[in-house]
Amino acid sequence: MFKKKVTLKILLLLITSDILETAIHFFFKKGALAEAQFSVVDMPSALVFLKAVFSSPFLWAGLLTVVAVFVIWSTILSKIDLSVAVPIASFSYILVPVVSVIFLHEQISALRWMGILLILAGVILVSLSSKERIAQSK
Amino acid sequence: MREGLLVTLFMISLTSLCDTINQLFLKSAIDSLNFGGKFNFVRIFKFIFQLLIKPRIWLSFVFSVISLCIWLLVLSRADLNFAFSADSMHYIFIALASRFILKERFTSLRWLGTGLIVTGIVFVSLS
Numbered sequence: 001m002f003k004k005k006v007t008l009k010i011l012l013l014l015i016t017s018d019i020l021e022t023a024i025h026f027f028f029k030k031g032a033l034a035e036a037q038f039s040v041v042d043m044p045s046a047l048v049f050l051k052a053v054f055s056s057p058f059l060w061a062g063l064l065t066v067v068a069v070f071v072i073w074s075t076i077l078s079k080i081d082l083s084v085a086v087p088i089a090s091f092s093y094i095l096v097p098v099v100s101v102i103f104l105h106e107q108i109s110a111l112r113w114m115g116i117l118l119i120l121a122g123v124i125l126v127s128l129s130s131k132e133r134i135a136q137s138k
Numbered sequence: 139m140r141e142g143l144l145v146t147l148f149m150i151s152l153t154s155l156c157d158t159i160n161q162l163f164l165k166s167a168i169d170s171l172n173f174g175g176k177f178n179f180v181r182i183f184k185f186i187f188q189l190l191i192k193p194r195i196w197l198s199f200v201f202s203v204i205s206l207c208i209w210l211l212v213l214s215r216a217d218l219n220f221a222f223s224a225d226s227m228h229y230i231f232i233a234l235a236s237r238f239i240l241k242e243r244f245t246s247l248r249w250l251g252t253g254l255i256v257t258g259i260v261f262v263s264l265s
Contacts, residue, residue: 025222032213040214053210093223100219108219108265115261116219118254119226125251126229129244 006088010080014088017072020065021092022099027062029104034058086127093120146216147224147263149208154228156205158235163198165240170194223262229255 006014035052038045053059076085097116100106108116171188189195212221233252236242 025218028210029213029218032210036214038214040211046211049214050207050210059210093226096222097219100217100222104218106217106219111265112219112223112262115258115263115265116223118258118261119223120258122251122254122256122258123226123229125254126233126248127251129248129251 006080006084010076011088013072013076014085015091017069017076017089018091018095020069020072021089022095024062024065024069025096026099026103027058027065029100031056031058031062033104083127083130087124090120090123090127093123142215143263146212146221149212150216150221150224151227153205153208153212154225154231156201156208157228158231160198160201160205161232162235162239163194163201167192167194167198220262224259226255227259 031053034056035049038049038052040046040049073089076089093116097106097108097113101108167189170192171185209221209225230252233244233248237244
């Protein structure tokens with residue numbers, strides 16, 4: 001029952017979903033940055049900020065990308081097992097910080113990179129365990 | 139700075155919690171349809187229609203909107219690389235919810251993975 005074979009087409013879909021996933025977070029962050037003139041200190045100022053962000057084209061670009069990723073991801077999962085797809089798709093855990101450094105000029109210390117790698121390893125183990133669980137119940 | 143970090147982490151855990159509730163409603167709505175077997179376009183449309191008339195789907199939608207709003211507030215005060223990494227704490231909530239609410243069985247590999255994610259988040263937050 002396991003669909004494990006990663007064809008070139010699926011690999012391209014996975015890479016596309018990685019890049020789009022990163023784009024979602026980039027767009028949302030850009031949307032928040034564009035309205036940085038509002039300082040959020042309490043509930044009313046938070047609502048003013050949110051209203052401004054929801055009229056930002058970046059936010060809607062992000063939401064549109066969410067829909068695109070959902071469609072691509074559904075296609076991927078209809079062709080391949082989750083435990084195979086997630087580790088390849090987790091590339092965005094590296095891609096988002098890289099994009100943050102290059103395009104948003106954020107700084108990442110060595111300790112934080114280590115934390116990111118630990119999270120990535122954890123995500124891969126969790127997704128591999130879904131295969132193990134199904135194999136056990138067989 | 140230290141207090142700011144705690145507030146940010148608290149807000150990130152709120153989004154993660156909303157995401158988890160959203161996933162639970164989604165899972166419960168989909169499970170209640172007993173949808174299995176072959177997929178084709180007619181069945182997929184029927185599936186989506188049946189899903190859309192479930193109140194739980196709309197609850198799930200409400201929680202994802204709340205989650206998005208809090209996420210945008212997080213992004214207004216935190217670096218993207220930090221927020222994105224710390225947001226993986228939804229893995230912890232999902233693990234707890236799957237184990238104790240959905241009563242799913244867990245393997246040691248899954249606990250190990252969840253533990254690594256927790257350690258990673260601590261590292262990311264300390265730096």
